[in-house]
Amino acid sequence: MPNAGSPRGGPVLARIASEALSGLEGHPVEVEADVVAAAPAFSIVGLPDAAVQESRERVRAAIVNSAFQFPSRRITVNLAPADLRKQGPSFDLPIALAFLVATGQAADGCDGRGRIAAVGELGLDGSLRPVAGALALAQSLRRRGVRGLLLPAANAAEASLVPGLEVYPGRTLADAVAHLEAGGGEAAPPADLEALLRDGDGDGPDLVDIAGQHHARRALEVAVAGAHNILLTGPPGAGKTMLARRLPGIMPPLTAAEAIEVTRIFSVAGLLPPERPLVTRRPFRAPHHTVSSVGLVGGGGTPRPGEVSLAHLGVLFLDEFPEFRLSALEALRQPLEDGEITISRRLTSLTFPARIMLVAAMNPCPCGYLGDRERDCTCPAHRVRQYAARLSGPLLDRIDLRVDVPRVTPRERRDPVPAESSQEVRARVVRARRTQLRRLCGTGAYANAHMTPRDVRTLCVVERDGIALLDRAYDRLRLSARACDRVVKVAQTIADLDGAGTIGAGHIAESLSYRARGAGEL
Amino acid sequence: MPGYPCRMNARQALGRAAEDAAARHLQERGWRLLSRNARVGRGELDIIARRGTVLAFVEVKARRTSTCGAPEDAVDPRKRHQIARLAELWIAARPWALEGVSDVRFDIVSVDAGVVPCRVRHLPAAFTCDG
Numbered sequence: 001m002p003n004a005g006s007p008r009g010g011p012v013l014a015r016i017a018s019e020a021l022s023g024l025e026g027h028p029v030e031v032e033a034d035v036v037a038a039a040p041a042f043s044i045v046g047l048p049d050a051a052v053q054e055s056r057e058r059v060r061a062a063i064v065n066s067a068f069q070f071p072s073r074r075i076t077v078n079l080a081p082a083d084l085r086k087q088g089p090s091f092d093l094p095i096a097l098a099f100l101v102a103t104g105q106a107a108d109g110c111d112g113r114g115r116i117a118a119v120g121e122l123g124l125d126g127s128l129r130p131v132a133g134a135l136a137l138a139q140s141l142r143r144r145g146v147r148g149l150l151l152p153a154a155n156a157a158e159a160s161l162v163p164g165l166e167v168y169p170g171r172t173l174a175d176a177v178a179h180l181e182a183g184g185g186e187a188a189p190p191a192d193l194e195a196l197l198r199d200g201d202g203d204g205p206d207l208v209d210i211a212g213q214h215h216a217r218r219a220l221e222v223a224v225a226g227a228h229n230i231l232l233t234g235p236p237g238a239g240k241t242m243l244a245r246r247l248p249g250i251m252p253p254l255t256a257a258e259a260i261e262v263t264r265i266f267s268v269a270g271l272l273p274p275e276r277p278l279v280t281r282r283p284f285r286a287p288h289h290t291v292s293s294v295g296l297v298g299g300g301g302t303p304r305p306g307e308v309s310l311a312h313l314g315v316l317f318l319d320e321f322p323e324f325r326l327s328a329l330e331a332l333r334q335p336l337e338d339g340e341i342t343i344s345r346r347l348t349s350l351t352f353p354a355r356i357m358l359v360a361a362m363n364p365c366p367c368g369y370l371g372d373r374e375r376d377c378t379c380p381a382h383r384v385r386q387y388a389a390r391l392s393g394p395l396l397d398r399i400d401l402r403v404d405v406p407r408v409t410p411r412e413r414r415d416p417v418p419a420e421s422s423q424e425v426r427a428r429v430v431r432a433r434r435t436q437l438r439r440l441c442g443t444g445a446y447a448n449a450h451m452t453p454r455d456v457r458t459l460c461v462v463e464r465d466g467i468a469l470l471d472r473a474y475d476r477l478r479l480s481a482r483a484c485d486r487v488v489k490v491a492q493t494i495a496d497l498d499g500a501g502t503i504g505a506g507h508i509a510e511s512l513s514y515r516a517r518g519a520g521e522l
Numbered sequence: 523m524p525g526y527p528c529r530m531n532a533r534q535a536l537g538r539a540a541e542d543a544a545a546r547h548l549q550e551r552g553w554r555l556l557s558r559n560a561r562v563g564r565g566e567l568d569i570i571a572r573r574g575t576v577l578a579f580v581e582v583k584a585r586r587t588s589t590c591g592a593p594e595d596a597v598d599p600r601k602r603h604q605i606a607r608l609a610e611l612w613i614a615a616r617p618w619a620l621e622g623v624s625d626v627r628f629d630i631v632s633v634d635a636g637v638v639p640c641r642v643r644h645l646p647a648a649f650t651c652d653g
Contacts, residue, residue: 037623039610041651056652072576072627072647 014101014108017117018079018094019141020086021133023303023343023350024268026140030080031091033098038074044095046079049087058089058122059096066126066173068105075099085347087302090131093120093150096173097180109183114147116168116184118176121152126173130154132270135263138162148187150179157277158267160191161260191277193256200280207246208421212412216243219403219514221425224250225432226493227447229336229358229398231321234405235368235375240361241286243405244317247359248282249422251314252430258313261353265305265312283314289323293331298352303343308335309352321360322390329395332358336398360399372407400449400486401514432496448493456485460492465505473512487511540584540633540640541568547631547642548580556619562608569631570612575624578646579609584633597630599653606651 018029042056063070077095079086097118100106110116119137121129131137134155139162141149148166149159156169166187170176179185207217216232220243223230232240254262262279266272272279287296287307298306308316318324335341335354342351364370365384370377377384436448443455451459462470470487473479479487488503491511495503545555553571560567569580583596597605605628613619613626620626630648634641 037620037626039606039613039626039651040628040647041606043652072625072650074626074651 014098016094016098016101016108017115017146018091018119019117019137020084020090021088021136021268022084022348023352024133024136024264024305025350026137027084028144029084029086029091029094030078031094031098032078032080033095033102034076034078035071035099035102036074040072040074042075042077044077044079046077046082047085048079048091049085051089052079052086052091055089055092055095055122058092058124059099061124062092062122062126062173063096063099065124068100068173069103071103073103075102088131089121089129090119092122093128093152093173093176094118096122097150097176100177101180106177107181109181110147111183113183114145116148116150116166116180117141117146118150118180120150120155120170120176122173128152128154128170128172128176130274133264133268134158135161135260135267135272138165138167139264141165148184150176154274156188157191157274158263158272160188161193161263161278163190193259193278196278197254197256197259197280200276200278204249204281205242205245206249206422207425208419210239210242210246210419211415212408213239213243213405216403216405217420217425219401220247221250221429222490222493222497222510222514223359223401224357225429225447225497226400226436226490227357227449228400228490228493229449230360230401230403231396231399232359232361232403232405233364234361235363235372235407238405238407240405241317241319244286244315244319244359244361245284246422247315247317247357248284250425250429251282251357252426252433254280254282254313262313265309265352269305269310271310283311284317285311285314286317286319289318289320291324291328293325293328296328297331297335297341297343297354299343299345301345303345303348303350303352305352306341308332308341308354308356311356312353313355314357315359316356317359317361319361321362322387326390326392330392333394333398358399361405371404397482400490403514428497431499432493435496435499436493448489448496451489451492453482453485456488456492460488461502462488462491462508463502463504466491466503466508469505469508469512473508477512477515479515483515487515490514536584536586536635537582540635541582543633543640543642544580544582544631545569547644551644553578560612562611562615565604565608567605567608567612572623575622576627577619577623577625578627578629579605579612580629580631581605581648582631582633584635586636592632597648602628602649602653606649610651 014033016031018031019026020029060070101108119131121131123129130152135158138149138159142162142165148168150168151159153169153171156167160167166184168179169188234240259278266279285307294300296306297308339355340351341354365377365379366387367378369375439459445451491503491507494507494510548571553573555571557570560570567579568582571578571580581597627647628649630645632643
């Protein structure tokens with residue numbers, strides 16, 4: 001940036017590039033500083049929020065404590081464009097740099113070599129603190145062709161996941177000034193995505209720890225293989241949560257692109273631990289049943305991703321399913337249908353990805369022991385009905401599999417044959433998904449659960465005895481047309497796990513068994 | 523207090539003496555006084571001084587005892603705001619006053635009159651337009 005003083009040698013204007021986040025998307029922000037000899041004042045304009053206003057105090061202290069001068073002049077900082085709301089402390093660094101350039105204490109060394117942008121929060125001692133969403137910022141800068149990014153060292157690993165962007169980490173304001181004057185200087189080495197993915201895979205709870213529950217294990221395997229949503233019903237302590245926690249371990253490993261996508265969401269939500277810059281395991285989110293609808297699907301004055309987005313490409317586990325607020329449960333419908341959630345606010349409308357596998361768990365009745373082998377249920381009949389009625393038809397309709405998880409008997413727990421490990425199950429799931437991808441090629445879906453009714457008609461081949469069974473079920477169980485489609489979809493997944501080319505009567509029968517259980521309805 | 527009309531009360535006399543002491547203090551340190559007790563509208567700026575490229579608006583505060591805190595604490599946000607506004611008006615009326623000036627400052631000179639001789643302290647850039 002040319003940064004010539006005016007002929008009088010007085011007022012000087014400096015510009016530093018930066019980036020603002022709204023949702024997951026970055027927007028360019030130009031930080032301009034104007035310093036003139038007049039009654040001393042420091043003002044920030046350009047629609048700043050409270051955190052940006054407070055930036056003045058941090059910048060002032062950081063500059064003085066970094067052995068720079070804070071002259072007694074009128075300083076005006078403009079964050080352009082003026083109609084975009086600027087939030088958070090990430091503009092501290094570009095404001096300080098623009099100020100130092102404007103007062104002639106630093107020189108922008110990027111002339112003619114393409115600009116570098118700066119983001120970072122300043123501590124009073126001049127140290128640089130990490131900001132949220134560094135990965136999303138870096139991606140956005142790269143897309144726009146910005147050459148490099150100056151940012152706090154704690155964010156460097158995350159930002160260097162973006163290929164083609166030079167990343168200049170700094171621990172202090174003085175480091176950042178050195179980078180700016182050198183027009184970059186020494187860049188952080190680009191991250192080795194494959195190595196990070198390899199290292200991070202494999203930890204987490206394993207299915208080997210679960211004794212018995214053969215039926216539930218099978219149902220979960222089917223659900224994961226076809227990305228079907230599933231409802232687990234059982235008494236307290238039966239192991240519903242234990243089973244659900246082991247789902248990410250049997251899902252196909254994250255691809256590099258998927259890992260980046262998940263990491264971006266975690267980064268924006270400020271949930272990324274600095275020592276692990278890449279999320280390498282599929283997320284498992286288990287919000288408490290008191291969660292608000294905003295907490296679940298995202299939103300707020302500054303829209304943030306909700307649990308459903310944090311579970312993107314992973315598992316959203318809702319324990320005590322009927323205890324959730326109705327508003328929260330109903331808000332789940334759009335993301336379950338579309339794989340994303342749109343949040344509309346007065347000034348903006350944002351979309352967060354939310355392609356999840358929903359795993360719900362509930363007790364069969366308020367006391368939890370309805371249908372138990374040994375204990376009696378103490379609930380009056382109307383309470384049981386009320387409990388089940390809290391789940392609306394449209395929501396239950398999006399759940400393909402319902403499965404009972406009974407209490408494990410001591411005999412089962414002593415079973416000398418060790419249970420299958422997650423790795424073995426995952427191998428079958430991966431094989432079944434590959435079969436599906438080949439069949440679904442060109443439809444936009446990646447798993448059986450996402451087939452449209454038309455896909456079901458054209459792609460799923462049901463054998464004659466399978467059709468006969470389906471017809472009988474249609475009459476006897478009074479299945480709706482949509483329910484029939486779902487039975488076929490799940491049967492297709494079971495056939496894929498089997499390695500069978502067509503859907504037989506056995507597959508249909510197993511699929512039907514998953515509809516008849518759980519909440520009791522069809 | 524010799525040399526001043528006897529109509530002046532003790533408080534005014536203290537203020538006057540403190541301003542004299544402050545002015546002397548500044549001059550001894552190379553400041554050129556541009557104006558004393560400059561009236562701007564309904565307000566007054568105690569001392570306006572220049573040294574090199576620095577233009578300073580100086581508020582003088584005197585105290586006999588320190589029971590109410592340091593003298594500079596008596597320049598509260600309201601007073602600071604008032605001084606800043608008066609200074610801007612003063613500059614606006616004399617744009618040439620900024621000729622060759624790089625920094626404009628609001629200083630406080632505190633005078634502790636509880637000791638003899640009185641103790642004078644100069645606080646450069648004590649505040650800005652925004653507090």
